[in-house]
Amino acid sequence: MPNIPFNKPFLTGKEAHYMYDAVYSGKLSGNGKYTKLCQSFFEQRYGFKKSLLTTSCTDALEMAAILIDIQAGDEVILPSYTFVSTANAFVLRGAKLVFADSMADNPNMDAAIIEPLITEKTKAIVPVHYAGVACDMDAIMALANKHGLWVVEDAAQAIDSFYTNAKGEKRALGSIGHLAAFSFHETKNIISGEGGMLAINDDRFIDRAEIIWEKGTNRSAFFRGEVDKYGWVDVGSSFLPSETIAAFLWAQLENLDLIQNRRKEIWKMYFDQIQDWATNHEVALPKVPNNSTNNAHMFYIVMQNLNDRTRFIEYLKSLNIHAVFHYISLHKSDFFKAYDKSFSAVLPNCDRFSECLVRIPMYYDLETNDVLYISDRINQWDIKMQ
Numbered sequence: 001m002p003n004i005p006f007n008k009p010f011l012t013g014k015e016a017h018y019m020y021d022a023v024y025s026g027k028l029s030g031n032g033k034y035t036k037l038c039q040s041f042f043e044q045r046y047g048f049k050k051s052l053l054t055t056s057c058t059d060a061l062e063m064a065a066i067l068i069d070i071q072a073g074d075e076v077i078l079p080s081y082t083f084v085s086t087a088n089a090f091v092l093r094g095a096k097l098v099f100a101d102s103m104a105d106n107p108n109m110d111a112a113i114i115e116p117l118i119t120e121k122t123k124a125i126v127p128v129h130y131a132g133v134a135c136d137m138d139a140i141m142a143l144a145n146k147h148g149l150w151v152v153e154d155a156a157q158a159i160d161s162f163y164t165n166a167k168g169e170k171r172a173l174g175s176i177g178h179l180a181a182f183s184f185h186e187t188k189n190i191i192s193g194e195g196g197m198l199a200i201n202d203d204r205f206i207d208r209a210e211i212i213w214e215k216g217t218n219r220s221a222f223f224r225g226e227v228d229k230y231g232w233v234d235v236g237s238s239f240l241p242s243e244t245i246a247a248f249l250w251a252q253l254e255n256l257d258l259i260q261n262r263r264k265e266i267w268k269m270y271f272d273q274i275q276d277w278a279t280n281h282e283v284a285l286p287k288v289p290n291n292s293t294n295n296a297h298m299f300y301i302v303m304q305n306l307n308d309r310t311r312f313i314e315y316l317k318s319l320n321i322h323a324v325f326h327y328i329s330l331h332k333s334d335f336f337k338a339y340d341k342s343f344s345a346v347l348p349n350c351d352r353f354s355e356c357l358v359r360i361p362m363y364y365d366l367e368t369n370d371v372l373y374i375s376d377r378i379n380q381w382d383i384k385m386q
């Protein structure tokens, strides 16, 4: 019986080679050759005005919160069905979190319910492109324009995924909001162990982003010869990764199409193999709207209830297939309940995904045989027999 992990980081084979090069080039700190290679790659391929590598998506979100100048009491609208970092970045600056429910058939935040949540204090909307599937960005950007709000895309899972707007323009996720944060954590499609990127799509943020990135100094401008000395000009932190991390990431980026094509193949195999089973058992598979691509970040199944999900995960585990669930709704977390005792909204779709969604193994090295094996076992799972 094979033992199939939930995730396995994919190595292209060039990572250690480029890291070795970075180590012996004598330039180990950040913003060197490999950082610049990665950043230009992202800017050219996805149309970001500026890309800055960070040590995580969490860091990129924190940079975004500083850039849009979140102050204590400012309100931020975000989904509750997301990773803690989406919220923490704003909580660190004292924001009030206003959680919006997911859609009924998709864990993404429901854009249709955002407008009533907007108040005089609202400063930003933070859509999360769950599983790399686009939120309704036309609606979100229209609301942001109408009410003068910033949009920060949490694109942690959304590398190489695209959204087609009402005008028929196909744009990369992360290139639509004013700012966007990506993750290269080892559980994502493209990895560097820990790692991330801030994408800046509004010119007004570019200069300040570079300063905040490098500890609040104008060091980048100094090295370009734009100022004759560098010093402390703003708040900031150390958000940039070292060159060894960027070197690792570069090896992945050179193989981005290879990685993406294989992941999409695996995703489609799963879908084709278990589609009928899902219909027969009234279990939901991911829905990708027509205006979004699918970057095959994850394959998930939405069971009918918590009990079914628990038994399904145990059933797979007994076959050495490791499936996982995630996201305890943030509005039900211990931290948030203490942070904002006044929050009382009910978010039924979010709670349902929190209780019923399960993710099955999805990684580049997953063999076709294993995909067929997993699908076959899923097809043999009969709820009524459990």
Ligand SMILES: *Cc1c(COP(=O)(O)O)cnc(C)c1O
Binding pocket: 055, 056, 057, 058, 059, 082, 083, 085, 086, 128, 154, 156, 157, 182, 183, 184, 185, 194, 195, 196
């Ligand atoms: C992975 C993830 C993050 C955090 O990414 P890190 O790079 O680990 O900081 C944030 N938001 C979402 C939606 C994620 O999936």
